[in-house]
Amino acid sequence: MNHKHSYWYKDFFTKFYLPYFSGRDTKEKIKREVKFISDTLTLPYGAHVLDLACGTGRHAVKLAKQGFVVTGLDFNNEFLKLARQASKKNGVQLKLVQGDMRSLPFRNKFESVICMYTSFGYFNDNGNLQTLKSISYSLKQSGYLLLDLPNKYWTTHKIAKKKINTIGSASVLEVRSFDKNRNLLKNKIIILERDRNKTRQVSISTFLRLYDLKEIQGELKKVNLRIIKVFGDYNLKNIFHSKTSLRMIILAKKE
Ligand SMILES: C[S@@+](CC[C@H](N)C(=O)[O-])C[C@H]1O[C@@H](n2cnc3c(N)ncnc32)[C@H](O)[C@@H]1O
Numbered sequence: 001m002n003h004k005h006s007y008w009y010k011d012f013f014t015k016f017y018l019p020y021f022s023g024r025d026t027k028e029k030i031k032r033e034v035k036f037i038s039d040t041l042t043l044p045y046g047a048h049v050l051d052l053a054c055g056t057g058r059h060a061v062k063l064a065k066q067g068f069v070v071t072g073l074d075f076n077n078e079f080l081k082l083a084r085q086a087s088k089k090n091g092v093q094l095k096l097v098q099g100d101m102r103s104l105p106f107r108n109k110f111e112s113v114i115c116m117y118t119s120f121g122y123f124n125d126n127g128n129l130q131t132l133k134s135i136s137y138s139l140k141q142s143g144y145l146l147l148d149l150p151n152k153y154w155t156t157h158k159i160a161k162k163k164i165n166t167i168g169s170a171s172v173l174e175v176r177s178f179d180k181n182r183n184l185l186k187n188k189i190i191i192l193e194r195d196r197n198k199t200r201q202v203s204i205s206t207f208l209r210l211y212d213l214k215e216i217q218g219e220l221k222k223v224n225l226r227i228i229k230v231f232g233d234y235n236l237k238n239i240f241h242s243k244t245s246l247r248m249i250i251l252a253k254k255e
Contacts, residue, residue, distance in 0.1 A: 008206050009122045013076050016204055020167050020191060022056070034062040036234040037114055040251055041144055043068065047111040050138060052101055053119035057083025057094060064092035071095040073104065102130040106138035113139055114146045121149070121209040128209055129219055136223040139254045145225055147250045151232070152210040153242045155185060169194045178210075185210050213240070213248065225252040 037059060043049070045067040051060040054072030056079050064070040064087065072083055072094055080096045087094040099105060101115075102123065113135050121128060135145055156178045165172045173190045185208045193200040211219070217227055232238040232245025240248055 008204065010075075012204055012206050014078065016189065016191070018056075018078075020170065020172050020189075023167070025058075030058050030062070033116065033234045034059055034066075036231075036236065037063065037116075037146060038066055038068075039236055040146060040229075040231070041112050041114075043111050048109060050104075050106065050110045050113045052104075052113055052115040052135065054083060054096075055079045055117075055119075057086050057096075059114065059116055060094055061086045061090050061092060064094055065090060069093075069095075071097060071106075071110070073097045073099050073101070075100055102127055102134055104134040104138050108137075108140050110139055110143055112144045112146065114148075116146075116148045118148065118150055118208065120147060121211065122207075123209070125209065129222065132219055132223045132225065136225055136254055141254060143254045144228075145220075145250070145252045145254070147216075147252065149211065149216070149248045149250070150208075151240070151242065151245045151248045152183075152212045154244075154246055155210060183210050183215075184208065211248075213242065216248075216250065220250075220252050224255045226255050227252045 047068055049063055049068045049070050051057070051063070051070060051072045054060045054074050055076075057072050060070045060072040060083060072080070074080055075098065077098055080098055083094060083096055097105070115135070120131060123131070139145065159176065161176050163174045171192045175188045177186050178184070179186065187206045187208075188203065189206065190201065190203045193202070213230060220227060227250055229251045230240035231247070231249040231251070232240040233247050234249070238245070
């Protein structure tokens with residue numbers, strides 16, 4: 001693995017994510033996702049939930065509103081500040097922790113850990129397994145992990161290889177390719193910012209380890225997490241089918 005691959009996520013999430021990639025979701029979509037999370041987990045009022053890689057807290061705040069005791073962890077302090085502001089605005093308490101998902105500072109603490117919106121698969125196989133280990137330690141016995149991943153088959157066969165979006169005064173070009181040997185989805189992103197008569201170009205590549213159901217099942221098993229159910233999107237009725245589902249959302253239990 002080269003240096004670029006190992007550290008892409010630091011630059012991507014501090015410089016590119018918020019301005020160019022976070023505004024795609026509507027309020028309705030987030031509402032639907034939060035309903036899906038609480039319907040899937042069926043946790044009692046007051047249960048402890050960890051929103052792992054919580055970002056700006058869009059799920060965490062709404063879950064806290066429903067009466068869960070929510071901790072959000074992310075490595076990006078700017079996102080945590082926004083999550084803090086959102087919690088204040090909504091009159092809810094959130095515990096926000098800056099940290100790395102590979103070494104979580106919790107033991108047997110949560111009824112549930114949620115990891116939403118492709119926040120897993122950023123490292124090499126060892127780092128990804130370390131993340132799952134850390135999740136497993138953080139969960140109470142019989143606690144649940146909800147792991148929201150892209151469907152590998154769909155992502156590698158059906159998604160457009162090239163995409164161009166206009167975000168404000170910028171054109172955002174994405175070129176995707178899949179390295180079968182390493183199971184890595186590369187997304188080369190080129191951003192053209194127009195500012196009056198000047199044009200500025202920046203680029204970055206992101207790398208995501210994609211897992212099919214068997215592979216992730218094997219990794220989860222290594223850390224005593226057993227798959228209970230797999231959904232194909234944020235609708236409880238839509239069970240995962242590898243050929244047609246957009247997502248692979250896994251509900252696993254700590255044994
Ligand atoms: C795709 S975003 C999703 C954020 C949030 N779950 C949501 O649905 O809005 C991924 C998040 O992972 C965080 N992240 C990236 N690498 C991390 C690491 N090593 N440890 C903790 N968080 C990390 C980023 O800062 C970002 O907030």
